[in-house]
Amino acid sequence: MERAIGVIDSGVGGLTVVHELMRQLPKEKLIYLGDTARCPYGPRSKAEVQKFTWEMVEFLLEKDIKMLVVACNTATAFTLKDLQDRLPIPVIGVIQPGARAAIKFTKNNHVGVIGTEGTIRSGAYTNALKHIKSQIHVNALACPLFVPMIEQGILYGDQADKIVEDTLEPMKVKNHMDTLILGCTHYPLIKNTIQAVIGNQVTVISSSEETARETSTILEVHQLVNKSDQIPVHQFFTTGDMDMFIKISESIFQHPTSHMVTIKKAAIG
Numbered sequence: 001m002e003r004a005i006g007v008i009d010s011g012v013g014g015l016t017v018v019h020e021l022m023r024q025l026p027k028e029k030l031i032y033l034g035d036t037a038r039c040p041y042g043p044r045s046k047a048e049v050q051k052f053t054w055e056m057v058e059f060l061l062e063k064d065i066k067m068l069v070v071a072c073n074t075a076t077a078f079t080l081k082d083l084q085d086r087l088p089i090p091v092i093g094v095i096q097p098g099a100r101a102a103i104k105f106t107k108n109n110h111v112g113v114i115g116t117e118g119t120i121r122s123g124a125y126t127n128a129l130k131h132i133k134s135q136i137h138v139n140a141l142a143c144p145l146f147v148p149m150i151e152q153g154i155l156y157g158d159q160a161d162k163i164v165e166d167t168l169e170p171m172k173v174k175n176h177m178d179t180l181i182l183g184c185t186h187y188p189l190i191k192n193t194i195q196a197v198i199g200n201q202v203t204v205i206s207s208s209e210e211t212a213r214e215t216s217t218i219l220e221v222h223q224l225v226n227k228s229d230q231i232p233v234h235q236f237f238t239t240g241d242m243d244m245f246i247k248i249s250e251s252i253f254q255h256p257t258s259h260m261v262t263i264k265k266a267a268i269g
């Protein structure tokens, strides 16, 4: 039987990466775990995020995954290195791909980054960006209200508009950025609102496309590409509320997910 790529996130956000993985790698089977019951990870300590991330990884290792995509910036910021050092399978996160994508887009070297408190506090984006191009100016802002709002299924409307407008206000003051990184995999779900608030002169990017490209390269290099012609049936697991998970999945994939995935409840930790 063909082995799957494992994908983890604190909740539904990583599904935005799954969406792109399905588009770029239609033959690859995916097993997704969203730790919705303990979301958000953003305000938690590094030690707690590491513990929860390892619990998700152990759940997926039991399913014999061939590669791991950490589709959560917060978990990437705090745990990627440890996972890469200790796991016997290839592991990638979303921060390097996001930084790379931003460097490709920026023309004036002024890049904004929005993410969870944990991701912004870690400085992981600033380090990744400056590592690629030292003259980059980075303006980073934590947006702690976005993930809880999205996990409640509030993706549009007056409440979403107000929260996004108020939160992004500091980014609009004296800011020369031409590129804004959505440094949290939940944020593509409210991308249109973010774009409207920040203005069309700024290119808003998420790391999903670049992450899927990197996944493809790694599968090739490690000779892990799925050779079977069967259309894969993906498996999604959530530790939290099934109904909300299904509702948000359907809004991401734009049609009932039942044709292409099985969705189950998972117990971890």
Ligand code: DGL
Residues within 6 Å of the ligand: 009, 010, 011, 013, 014, 039, 040, 041, 042, 043, 071, 072, 073, 074, 075, 116, 119, 147, 183, 184, 185, 186
């Ligand atoms: N999708 C996660 C990220 O990319 C959300 C983190 C959270 O649970 O706060 O950082």
